[in-house]
Amino acid sequence: MENTQVTTIPYEQYQADIAKLQARLDELTAKYDRLLEKYMLKVRKVFGRSREMVNGQTVIEGVFNEAEAEADTTQPEPTVEEVTEPITKLVRKYTGQKQAKLEGLPVERIDYELPEEERNCNKCGEPLPELKPVVRTRIEVIPAQVKVVEEVKHVYAPCVKCDTEDEEEGHGILNASMPEAAIPHCMATESTVAFVIVEKYQYGLPLNRQETMWRMADLNISRQTMSNWVILASEMWLSKIYDRMHDILTQRDIIMADESGLQVLQEEGRPATAKSFMWLYRSGTGPPIILFDYQETRGAKHPQKFLRGFNGYLCTDGYAAYYNWPSVTNVSCWAHARRGFYDAFMSLPKKARTKETASYQGLHFCDRLFDVERPLRGADPQERYNERLLKSRPILDEFKKWLDLMRPKAEDKSNLGKAVKYSLNQWATLCNFLLDGRLGIDNNASERSIKNYAIGRKGWLFSNTPRGAGASAVAYSIVQTSVANKLKPFEYIQYLLKNMSNSDVKEQSVLDSFLPWSESIPETCRIKVSLTA
Numbered sequence: 298m299e300n301t302q303v304t305t306i307p308y309e310q311y312q313a314d315i316a317k318l319q320a321r322l323d324e325l326t327a328k329y330d331r332l333l334e335k336y337m338l339k340v341r342k343v344f345g346r347s348r349e350m351v352n353g354q355t356v357i358e359g360v361f362n363e364a365e366a367e368a369d370t371t372q373p374e375p376t377v378e379e380v381t382e383p384i385t386k387l388v389r390k391y392t393g394q395k396q397a398k399l400e401g402l403p404v405e406r407i408d409y410e411l412p413e414e415e416r417n418c419n420k421c422g423e424p425l426p427e428l429k430p431v432v433r434t435r436i437e438v439i440p441a442q443v444k445v446v447e448e449v450k451h452v453y454a455p456c457v458k459c460d461t462e463d464e465e466e467g468h469g470i471l472n473a474s475m476p477e478a479a480i481p482h483c484m485a486t487e488s489t490v491a492f493v494i495v496e497k498y499q500y501g502l503p504l505n506r507q508e509t510m511w512r513m514a515d516l517n518i519s520r521q522t523m524s525n526w527v528i529l530a531s532e533m534w535l536s537k538i539y540d541r542m543h544d545i546l547t548q549r550d551i552i553m554a555d556e557s558g559l560q561v562l563q564e565e566g567r568p569a570t571a572k573s574f575m576w577l578y579r580s581g582t583g584p585p586i587i588l589f590d591y592q593e594t595r596g597a598k599h600p601q602k603f604l605r606g607f608n609g610y611l612c613t614d615g616y617a618a619y620y621n622w623p624s625v626t627n628v629s630c631w632a633h634a635r636r637g638f639y640d641a642f643m644s645l646p647k648k649a650r651t652k653e654t655a656s657y658q659g660l661h662f663c664d665r666l667f668d669v670e671r672p673l674r675g676a677d678p679q680e681r682y683n684e685r686l687l688k689s690r691p692i693l694d695e696f697k698k699w700l701d702l703m704r705p706k707a708e709d710k711s712n713l714g715k716a717v718k719y720s721l722n723q724w725a726t727l728c729n730f731l732l733d734g735r736l737g738i739d740n741n742a743s744e745r746s747i748k749n750y751a752i753g754r755k756g757w758l759f760s761n762t763p764r765g766a767g768a769s770a771v772a773y774s775i776v777q778t779s780v781a782n783k784l785k786p787f788e789y790i791q792y793l794l795k796n797m798s799n800s801d802v803k804e805q806s807v808l809d810s811f812l813p814w815s816e817s818i819p820e821t822c823r824i825k826v827s828l829t830a
Contacts, residue, residue, distance in 0.1 A: 331710055335644070405437075443514045446486060450475040479794035480529045487794035488787075490526045495787045497527070498769070498776045501753035524765060531768035534797045535790070539771045541808055542586045542778065543603075550609030551581030551735060553743040554600060554619060557751050560759040561766050564593055575770060576600060577747045581612060582735060584814035585781035587746045589770040591763070610733065612740050615723050629726035630740035635663035637716030644712050655703060656713050659720075662696040670738050678734030685731050693728055700724075746777055780824075782813040788822040789813065 410416075416425050453471040479487050496502040502510075504520035511518040546552065556576045562569045573593050578600075580586040592599040597618035604611075604625075612628040613619040620627055641656035651657065669688045673681045700721050707714035720727065730736045750773055760766035779789045793811055802808045810817040 327708060327710075331708075333644075333646075402436075441492070441514075443511075443516060448475060476795070477798045479534060479798045480526065483526065483529070485526055488791045490530050490794060491787050491790040493523050494527055494530065494772050494790055495776065497757065498753065498772045499749070499780070499786050501749075501756045503753075503757035506756070524761075527772060528765060528768040530794060531771040534794055534802075535771050535775050537797070537802055537808060538793065538811060539588065539774050541805075541812065542774070543588060546578060546580055546586045546588060547604055547607045549580045549582055549586075549607075551612070551733075552604065552607060552609065553579045553581055553612040553737075553740050554604075555613065555740065555743040555747050556595060556616075557747050557754075559591065559754070559766065561591075561593075561761075561763055562759055563762045565763075567593065573766070574599075575747075575750060575766075575773075576603065577743055577750075578603065579743045579746050581610070581737070581742075585778060587774060587777040587781055589750065589773045589777075591760075591766040591770040593763075610729070610736060612737065612743075614740060615719060620726075626729060626732070627726040628729045628732075628736055629723045631663060631666060631727060631730070632739035632741055632744075634716070634720050634723065634727060635660065635667075637712070637719050638663060641712035641716050655707065656716070658699065659703070659713070659716060662692065662699065665692050666738065676734075680734070682731075682734030685734070690731065693731075696720075697724065746781075749773075749777065779813050783824045784813055784818065784822050785824055789818065792819065792822055 417423060418425060451473045453473075455469060479490065483490075485493075493504075493507060496507055497504060504523045507523060508518065508520045554577065556574050559573045559575045560570070561573045564571060564573065571593075573591065574595050576590040576592060576599060578586075578588045578590070590599070590603050595618065600618060601622060608624040609626070610628050611619055611622070611625050612630065614630050614633045638656050638659035642650060642654065642660055645654065645656065652661075666689055669685065669692070673684055676684075700717055703713075703717050704721060707717045709715075709718065730738050760769060775790060775793075776786045779786045797811060800807055800811075802811070809815060
């Protein structure tokens with residue numbers, strides 16, 4: 298019978314193997330959790346709502362009890378008369394609202410009358426008395442119409458009789474005055490150029506679609522021709538307004554900034570697939586100024602050059618290119634800090650989204666800060682400054698202690714770990730909104746300003762040349778600044794092109810009269826109704 302040898306493994310070796318397996322399991326579990334978070338976050342961004350809204354009723358419990366939320370037992374019950382309001386009163390109320398909405402629009406009246414032979418009594422022949430007419434008011438839209446404008450400058454010869462009798466007192470050929478065209482030797486009027494600019498840079502209609510639109514109006518105008526119009530109008534006239542607003546912007550003491558990607562095909566020394574950037578700068582005080590700046594890269598040298606001479610508060614997200622400038626105080630965006638905790642919370646499985654989770658606790662701290670801000674909208678800066686010190690400062694102190702406790706607990710690569718790390722890294726600049734009551738708690742204003750560009754980019758996709766990208770930056774700036782100052786961009790740009798070409802814009806006072814907030818801008822350029830954000 299053969300002897301069987303049993304190999305004994307030391308107990309310590311078992312323990313070491315178990316520790317290795319446990320470490321491997323922990324590593325794979327953490328990796329699985331991160332991938333699950335990314336998957337859940339991607340699903341939410343693709344299929345979920347874009348609004349970052351979380352509260353105990355809507356998201357955590359998943360049910361919104363409308364009856365309880367809207368109930369107010371202190372309000373008296375309505376009377377029967379109030380409940381059974383006569384339909385005629387409702388019609389009068391609706392008619393009044395409709396008339397208010399139509400106020401200021403041109404009115405075309407169309408009368409429908411009986412033929413003359415039917416307006417007399419059948420028995421006695423007397424004219425029938427007319428009662429109060431029935432009026433039906435509707436809105437009629439007239440699509441863009443195209444017509445040819447012939448501008449004829451009349452020329453007058455010298456008087457034959459006078460020049461023959463006395464040549465010294467006579468005169469030469471006289472020309473009637475004709476306004477200078479914004480773009481010489483161009484078949485497009487100023488309104489046509491303004492139309493093309495606004496359709497692309499305000500409403501996101503790329504030039505290739507405008508080309509189709511012109512063909513439907515029986516005109517063969519190529520996108521290349523329209524591109525030339527945009528570039529020439531921007532370089533010759535709109536850039537003068539842009540440069541002047543740039544000078545004024547750098548003199549302000551609060552500026553917000555953001556940036557977004559751009560593809561330019563024919564950049565020298567770069568492949569067509571290279572990513573360029575459109576930088577945005579928005580004033581935080583005074584009449585709104587919104588400027589776009591095209592650059593090939595995302596380097597810090599670009600905003601530093603653009604804002605050379607600026608001394609004040611710079612409100613941005615956490616991108617390092619905006620930081621460590623001399624004479625600039627950085628103010629970070631709490632909406633970005635909140636978004637990290639929101640993403641961490643929404644990437645959890647639905648059953649795990651409870652108030653006890655760390656991501657919800659971090660999100661709740663951010664929401665408390667925004668709750669302080671809501672009643673202060675439109676308040677005096679000094680009042681906002683005092684209220685923030687009284688109410689926001691304690692929340693920040695409490696939040697900081699919580700972040701310090703969470704830092705070693707949250708895994709670095711998880712969404713929660715990234716949110717905690719971001720908040721701690723940006724903490725000093727996140728608290729700088731307390732320094733001045735004029736400062737906002739977030740950078741959402743600049744994000745709203747760049748949103749129109751980002752949406753339009755989905756239609757036109759890329760710029761062909763750097764020159765075109767630069768012209769686009771100018772056009773976007775004029776359009777967005779005009780809207781921010783409650784001007785109609787089409788009427789305003791048309792006004793600029795018609796009048797700047799016939800004015801001495803080298804004089805600063807004359808140029809300033811064309812700025813969007815100038816009192817010299819005619820009423821026809823001003824928006825009469827309120828615009829939603």
